[in-house]
Amino acid sequence: MAATGIEVQGVSKSFEDFQALRDVSITVPEGSLTALLGPSGSGKSTLLRVIAGLEQPDSGRVLISGQDATRMRPQDRGVGFVFQHYAAFKHMTVFNNIAFGLKIRKREKNQTRDRVHELLDLVHLNGFADRYPSQLSGGQRQRMALARALAVEPKVMLLDEPFGALDARVRKDLRIWLRRLHDEVHVTTVFVTHDQEEAMDVSEQIVVMNEGDVEQIGKPRDLYEEPANEFVMSFIGPVNRMGDAFVRPHDIEVMLEPNGTSKEAQVDRIVHLGFEVRVEYTLHDGETGWAQLTKAEADQLELTSGQIVYVREGEARVFDPGDRKAPDDGDEILAQG
């Protein structure tokens, strides 16, 4: 069994009348890259800040490398923290930002300089040492913030929506870069995101959170294929509802003739997204949904909007009705693309 990087045991936290965390327990294996995934207000950032010591839990314990850190001050925990809005020291150059932790630890000057240049290399910011944060792009600032956190060789790295303030292109580049960096540096890393594609792309383990609770913990693929409940299924990847059942759009078959259990549907709209084609339809009973086809499949059917087709769910899931509600934020589900 892998050693434990971080262990959170039964942590609860309230802010005035809002309960941010309800008896949360998670385990993060040493050297792993774990994502805390959930909609806004799910408690994921609070959990990260509790691990960092920036928030005190009302109850429960936090262990870092097997050591009880619950009552430790942030500066004694050996964590690196990266903020969504970079938290760059605006009055310091890139060099001094990265050197901050080393100067606090009163490292020798030469040693500090070598270490900073090593990190500038690592985050591809050579030549930027004398710039100020205001002279950097968002992506560069965030890489600087990462280097600053890595400089003191933290036991764990905590990233709070690290790419949340960046535009889509830079986001994608940076998350590939983050994964490569993690392969190189191998420090236990936890990052918070509300973007399930980002979580699945980067992490080895995902903790799905909702309303202060952990809904499921698992590998990205397991969560996608074996979601524990309605919430996880609809949060990790797109989903259609057919009566009580939940179906992934790629598990919906679109046919021109009725066949067995197929249902009649009218095509509302056809969206071409390159290789993927989305067919949005309305069933007889008024229920709407969409099927995900490949371009070749769609071309073969020669669909037009308004046309009557027959849809059949391949693999559908039915959860206990007592389970949680699906997230209402439609955008986040469709963002999968």
Place this chain on the structure above:
Amino acid sequence: MRNRLALRFVALGYLFLLLAAPVGLVFWRTFENGLGPAWEAVTTPEAQHAFWMTLFMVIVAVPINTVFGVITALVLVRHRFPGKALMNAAIDLPFAISPVVIGLALILVYGNDGWFGGWLTEQGIQVIFSYPGMILATIFVSLPFVVREVVPVLREIGTEQEQAASTLGSTWWQTFWRVTLPSIRWGLTYGVVLATARALGEFGAVSVVSGKLSGETETATLFVEQRFHQFDLTGAYAASVVLAMMALAVLLSMNLVNSRRRS
């Protein structure tokens, strides 16, 4: 174009009539009879003592207001406690209350018949009609400036940089010196300059608590008044000019700081 010129004319005309002309006249009247009499008037032992008194007040009151101003601003911005709104309002009291009233209030507390005036006198400490009272009055009137300049800057920078510093191993004190203070330095400088200018020009409160003992508890502004009442107009104008120069130097240094910030 015409509108813009008119606007400029109104602004400059207003400034000239109300600010530049009276101050300019003081300068003109001072050197009416040449440099000699003016120089003599401000180099008498009495005058020199008055200028030193004013400088002394500034040197003591401004640093105290700077330190406590920063602490107060930190508490106002970063802490939540009952009575915070009241404290916030109290900071502006020196703006709202006439300096004369402030002076009288100090006498009520520290005067011989005041709250602890009697007790202090027994300990051999005289506050009223002496330096401590004058310093208290100067502190009182120049108190809001640092707080009022630092609070918005603290709000703007937020706490993330400080949190980042703490995760990097920095203690509260290290974070304050390395992150918070450098981040608020421009607002702080501005506040210090304004407080200094205010302390230099203080008249009302100090006039009430000082007893105006010439050559002892007389500051530059009190000296100007005293000369004026003695019909020594040259002396009064010359001392005014020196005071104005001191204040101008302070304001210019602020502009210098401001232009440095922009570059």
